[in-house]
Amino acid sequence: MLTHADSSTLDCLRFDNRFVRELPGDAETDNFRRQVYGACYSLVQPTPVKSPRLVAYSPEVAAELGLSEEDCLSEDFCRVFAGNRLAAGMQPFAMCYGGHQFGHWAGQLGDGRAINLGEAVCPDGRRRTLQLKGAGRTPYSRSADGLAVLRSSIREFLCSEAMHHLGGPTTRALSVVLTGETVVRDMFYDGNPQLEPGAIVCRVAPSFTRFGNFQIFTARDDLDALKKLADYTIRSDFPELGEPGPQTYLRWFEQVCRLTAEMVVHWQRVGFVHGVMNTDNMSILGLTIDYGPYGWLENYDPDWTPNTTDAQGRRYRFGNQPKIAYWNLVQLANAIYPLVMRAESLQQALSVFSETFAAEWSATTAAKLGLSRFDPDKDEALVGDLLQLLQAAETDMTLFYRQLADLDPYAPAGSAADFVAMLERNSYAPLAAELRDRALAWFGQYCSRSRSEAGDPEARRQRMNAVNPKYVLRNYLAQLAIDQAEQGDFGLVAELLDVLRNPYSEQPGRERFAEKRPDWAKQRAGCSMLSCSS
Numbered sequence: 001m002l003t004h005a006d007s008s009t010l011d012c013l014r015f016d017n018r019f020v021r022e023l024p025g026d027a028e029t030d031n032f033r034r035q036v037y038g039a040c041y042s043l044v045q046p047t048p049v050k051s052p053r054l055v056a057y058s059p060e061v062a063a064e065l066g067l068s069e070e071d072c073l074s075e076d077f078c079r080v081f082a083g084n085r086l087a088a089g090m091q092p093f094a095m096c097y098g099g100h101q102f103g104h105w106a107g108q109l110g111d112g113r114a115i116n117l118g119e120a121v122c123p124d125g126r127r128r129t130l131q132l133k134g135a136g137r138t139p140y141s142r143s144a145d146g147l148a149v150l151r152s153s154i155r156e157f158l159c160s161e162a163m164h165h166l167g168g169p170t171t172r173a174l175s176v177v178l179t180g181e182t183v184v185r186d187m188f189y190d191g192n193p194q195l196e197p198g199a200i201v202c203r204v205a206p207s208f209t210r211f212g213n214f215q216i217f218t219a220r221d222d223l224d225a226l227k228k229l230a231d232y233t234i235r236s237d238f239p240e241l242g243e244p245g246p247q248t249y250l251r252w253f254e255q256v257c258r259l260t261a262e263m264v265v266h267w268q269r270v271g272f273v274h275g276v277m278n279t280d281n282m283s284i285l286g287l288t289i290d291y292g293p294y295g296w297l298e299n300y301d302p303d304w305t306p307n308t309t310d311a312q313g314r315r316y317r318f319g320n321q322p323k324i325a326y327w328n329l330v331q332l333a334n335a336i337y338p339l340v341m342r343a344e345s346l347q348q349a350l351s352v353f354s355e356t357f358a359a360e361w362s363a364t365t366a367a368k369l370g371l372s373r374f375d376p377d378k379d380e381a382l383v384g385d386l387l388q389l390l391q392a393a394e395t396d397m398t399l400f401y402r403q404l405a406d407l408d409p410y411a412p413a414g415s416a417a418d419f420v421a422m423l424e425r426n427s428y429a430p431l432a433a434e435l436r437d438r439a440l441a442w443f444g445q446y447c448s449r450s451r452s453e454a455g456d457p458e459a460r461r462q463r464m465n466a467v468n469p470k471y472v473l474r475n476y477l478a479q480l481a482i483d484q485a486e487q488g489d490f491g492l493v494a495e496l497l498d499v500l501r502n503p504y505s506e507q508p509g510r511e512r513f514a515e516k517r518p519d520w521a522k523q524r525a526g527c528s529m530l531s532c533s534s
Contacts, residue, residue, distance in 0.1 A: 008076045008087065013065065015089030015118040016127070022232055024225055025093070026139065034139050035108055038222060040213070040229055041093040046083025046115050047136025047146070049198070051180025054078050055154065055485060056493045058161050060501075061174045061204055065130075066123045072175070081202045082177045083115070083135040090118040090130075094138035095208065098216035099280025100331055102315055108216060109280050110140025113148060116208065127236075129208055130174070134200040147183045150176075151482045151526065153199035154493060156291040158481070160203065162473040162500040163288050168266035169259070170288040171205040176493075187531060197486060205287060207237050211328060212280035214335040223338050230339055237285060249339045254349045257329055259286025261356035264325045269364050270469055271297035271397045273318045275307040276532065279328045293530035296472045298517045299428045300390035300397040306475070308531045326353055367467045368401050369446070370409075370460040372453055382449055385442050393435050394428040396516050398472050405464035408457055409450035412443070419443040426516065469503035470514045475528060476521035477513060 019041065026042035028034070036042055057072045071077055079085040086092065094111035101109075115138060117130040133156070134148025153176045160173035179198040186193040209229075217226035231244040234252050241251050263286045267274065274281070275293040283289045295306030302319025310316050316324060333346040340346060362374035365383055390400060403422050407415045420439050424431045431439070450460070473496070481492040499513050507513075521527035 008080075009067070009071045009074070010076055010080050011088040013067075013087055013089065014121045015091070016121050017089075017091045017118045018127075018236060019116075019119060019129075019232070020091050020093055023228060026096070028139075031137065031139060033137070033141050033143075036096045036110070036139055037220065038225055039096055040225065041095050041116075042139045043092065044094045044115055044138045045086075045092055046117075046132055048084045049082050049179035049181055049200075051178075052078040052082030052084060053178040053180065055150075055176045055178055055199065055490050056157060056497060057175040058157075058173060058497070060161075060164075061172045064122055064124075064126075065120055065128065065174070065204075077175070078177055081132065081175045082179060082200055083132055086117070092117050094140055095213060096140065096216060097210055097212035097280055098219055099210070099212035099278050100215075100328070101278045101280070102310070102313070103327075105219070106278075106280075107219070108140065109212060111138055112141040112144055113138070113146040114203075114208070117202075127206060128204050129206070131203045131205070131208055132200050133203055134179075134198065145183070147179075147198055148200065149183050149185055149196040150178065150199040150485060151196065151479075152292070153201045154482050154485055155294075155478050156201050156203075158478060158493070158496055158500065159291040159294060159473055160288075161497060162503070163272070165501050166266070166270050166469055166472070166503050168270065168272070168288060169263050169286055171203050171208070171283070174202040174204050176201050187525065189531060205283075205285070205289070207233075207283075207285055208289070209233055209237075209284045210280050210289070211282040211284065211332045211335070212278075213284070215279060215331060218335040218338060226335070227339060230336060233284060246340055246342070249336060250342075250345055250349055253333065253336060253340075253346065254352045256284060256286065256332065257349060257353040258356045260325050260329060261322075261353045262286060262360060263288060264322050265357060265360040265364055267321060268318075268361065269368065269467060270472060271300075271318070272472075273297065273304065273306050273316070274321065275305060275310065275316055275530075277316050277321065277324045277328065279331050282325075282328050282332075292532055295475050295528075295530070297397045298474065299394040300387070300400075301394075302387075302391070306529050308529045311529065322357055326350070329353055364467065367463055370405065370450065370455075370464045372455065372463075378449055378452075382442075382445055385438075385445070389423075389435070389438055389442055393423060393431055393439070395423060396426045396428070398469065399426040399514070399516065401464070401468040402470050402514075405461045405468065409443075409447040409460075410455075410457055412447035415447070416440055416443055428516065465504055470506070471499050471503040471510075473500060474517060475526065475530070476517055476524070479521070479524070479526040482526065 023040040026039040096110045114133045115135045137146035157173040157176040163170040181198045182195040183198040184193050234244045281290040293307040305317045366374040484492045
């Protein structure tokens with residue numbers, strides 16, 4: 001039974017639950033698994049847990065909400081963000097949505113293990129939805145239990161904050177809390193389920209609305225609910241576009257295309273692979289959402305996917321992410337077509353994605369190489385040759401770009417040997433003679449291109465280090481933190497969180513967090529590919 005305390009700092013959080021107040025809700029109030037029609041959400045209570053214990057929290061997100069360190073370390077904080085107590089003003093609900101999973105329409109999906117506590121109004125006036133992931137069954141849980149385990153919760157918590165500090169648009173994470181209970185999970189879907197410690201993440205975002213929220217209503221020909229949701233979204237999250245109407249819907253879709261392109265550019269820049277780019281995992285705000293079997297490229301391989309479920313088709317591989325984002329936007333265009341009834345206009349709006357991605361990626365690519373601008377005549381071949389070299393040499397993408405900044409292309413005679421040595425040092429396989437020759441040839445071209453700009457070496461290095469991180473959340477590092485946390489030691493979780501707050505800065509004494517993946521981690525569970533199990 002959920003409780004309300006008489007007095008708590010958390011009860012001073014101010015909630016204005018506009019989503020529930022302004023949109024149609026589920027008339028059925030009992031919490032059982034079912035198809036939900038004509039509703040954007042179902043009211044549902046989190047399931048209380050046995051013995052909540054704080055694993056970690058984000059001071060930055062807490063401060064944004066107006067919470068102090070004392071608040072976050074309190075027993076009541078654990079109770080609230082484990083789902084054992086509702087703070088004053090919270091009105092929990094689960095959203096109804098559908099989606100395409102691996103390219104196939106899956107029908108109703110919805111918040112099967114996510115429960116929105118409410119929409120908090122921050123001290124600066126901004127609104128943030130607080131959402132518990134792993135807080136129990138909802139009407140959308142299908143055959144699942146609505147719970148989450150510690151390993152996936154730590155991964156989501158750390159990655160949400162890591163992506164933010166890398167500069168990528170993302171949902172955030174306030175906390176991760178152990179429940180004191182165990183959850184049965186078959187990590188590899190191989191018929192060997194295990195008991196794992198249960199946990200709950202509190203996710204934070206302006207909105208958790210997804211492409212699939214709109215798709216479900218169009219698929220059911222519920223155009224009244226579709227229009228209400230679209231109008232609400234524009235008024236709440238895109239008020240600068242004006243009052244809803246056919247032209248505003250088009251401007252809104254163009255903005256979603258633009259935001260999505262910018263998000264994927266950030267992913268490609270830092271080597272992030274989402275792993276499950278289903279339409280129900282695509283934020284209408286262009287935020288990275290639903291951190292499941294994600295990963296960072298280690299050896300550069302555009303065909304790599306971190307998701308074991310995707311291992312055969314590799315639909316969500318690194319190099320395919322821009323195309324998948326476009327495909328998903330096409331599905332959103334189909335969903336909102338009844339509001340616009342102009343296919344040609346929607347097709348033109350889709351071009352905003354392609355144009356934005358091309359322009360942003362060109363500028364990003366130039367910055368990663370220390371160039372002031374991207375010159376297609378000179379740089380298309382230069383970049384193409386480099387990526388082929390990195391793939392053939394199995395080079396660690398993060399380390400390569402970061403250490404390229406330390407070489408001086410304006411003095412190539414002394415730097416050529418250093419470049420080959422750097423490439424070999426950061427590769428996961430020995431360099432054959434042919435690759436050494438290719439490396440020398442590429443570096444010569446790169447030096448010539450760099451000298452054509454007559455730039456300042458220090459300015460170049462600073463430009464590169466501003467876009468090429470030194471520290472990313474490598475899967476093996478996350479797994480080491482998980483291993484310790486499962487033994488009750490949360491120290492490495494805290495240290496990783498601190499390291500990832502400053503991914504572009506040198507951090508003396510923390511060099512071990514900026515090293516190649518060790519050999520032992522190549523095939524170990526959790527350190528390379530992961531399943532969707534959590």
